Amino acid sequence: MRAELKMRRRNIALTVAYDGTNYNGFQRQNPPNVAVQNVLEERLAKIFGEQIELSASGRTDAGVHAIGQVVNFFTDGRIEIEKIPYAASGALPPDIVVKNAWEADKNFSALHSAQSKIYIYKIQRGAVLNPFMARYSWHIRADLDIELMQAALQMIVGTYDFSAFKAASSTNMNPVRTIYAAEIFNDVENILTIKIHASGFLYHMARNIVAAAVEVGRRRLTLEKFWQIFESKERKLFPATAPAHGLYLYKVFY
């Protein structure tokens, strides 16, 4: 964020939800691509009467959704804080929603102040898809052994080098992260949800964990082999990344 923007009086934070289907991810793009950030900045500028430059807790990929993305921005705009979600709902398209707004401390950064994040991933099981979940879950027809999947997820709870789950293209940032909790549950008929709470996520890490857990659930990968590959830190030994449209940035902790 440019330094002069920090001279503005208010640091406003928002919780944002979006259906990522129609966007080129969260992070600002050059036209004709449109990212969630482009739309948010453009519409917030109208509400605040000045150019807005957002910082987010992290980017999400094209097609990935958010239930609790957090952003912040500096502004001299005068709109009362509690009116922002309502004003935003008039200015934004229906697939991007400001759920909550608060006045943050001047030192708060949605990106740098984040302590941990939860992602969830939805899988729809069964021979026949529910068409109303097609945009919002990964459809898997094969049988999945949920207990084996839970066992695989339990294995990676802790502080580890997650190189085996980073994107093949990812650069050499520190690959050590802590997973605080990883679980799978089935509270809605035919919908499995995988929930992962971690100190941070390498690029594609959540979708790569899901893809590997699904291979375990399909009994195409034993728990022993899963652990061997994880320990080998070799991305290329794990299966392809799970599709973007099952993934949701669920919550950011500060």
Add this chain to the structure above:
Amino acid sequence: MRAELKMRRRNIALTVAYDGTNYNGFQRQNPPNVAVQNVLEERLAKIFGEQIELSASGRTDAGVHAIGQVVNFFTDGRIEIEKIPYAASGALPPDIVVKNAWEADKNFSALHSAQSKIYIYKIQRGAVLNPFMARYSWHIRADLDIELMQAALQMIVGTYDFSAFKAASSTNMNPVRTIYAAEIFNDVENILTIKIHASGFLYHMARNIVAAAVEVGRRRLTLEKFWQIFESKERKLFPATAPAHGLYLYKVFY
């Protein structure tokens, strides 16, 4: 349906669900418009190896969804009945799904054999929209009095002339229908569902009933006035039609 098609050996009926967002309604359209029927007929033709001509329980408008649309068609194709939903799921886009298939009697017609239908309509309440329900519900920020809405719906249960709820453009078919049940419930947080079971529906009837019930719920129309307008049979005295994207053809009874 053309008479020569009835010479084919099998009369197959399907229960079909679809997300209507991306289609010009159910009924077959000329290109470049695409209706659900165009896609179904084209993809089923590949599965059955011959041209398919569908009959449906009724058309649905552009943007209207279906959970339980019923169609039938005559074919000499040999695919086993229980394999049809699975074969269809490989051939169809994810927003159109064949949920069930059965061998129907030669005299069965999805259109003419229908005894009654249920439509449901979803309303999302509250200041802030859930973006994942934006395509699938009508967002109403105003407070709604559910008990008043239920009282209005109860008033029209029975056999009546429903001209006050028919489309302004609709032609002079017999406007008498029987509503067997009409109710409103709130079983998912912030989502109201209106469910109407009737012998049949005039064009736009379900959406016009919903729009009038919402006016009652917003206390902009008293129950007395609602009943007066209903009895007057004057469409133009009721409010505009509710949006298509909250409506679902839920079930057809034979």
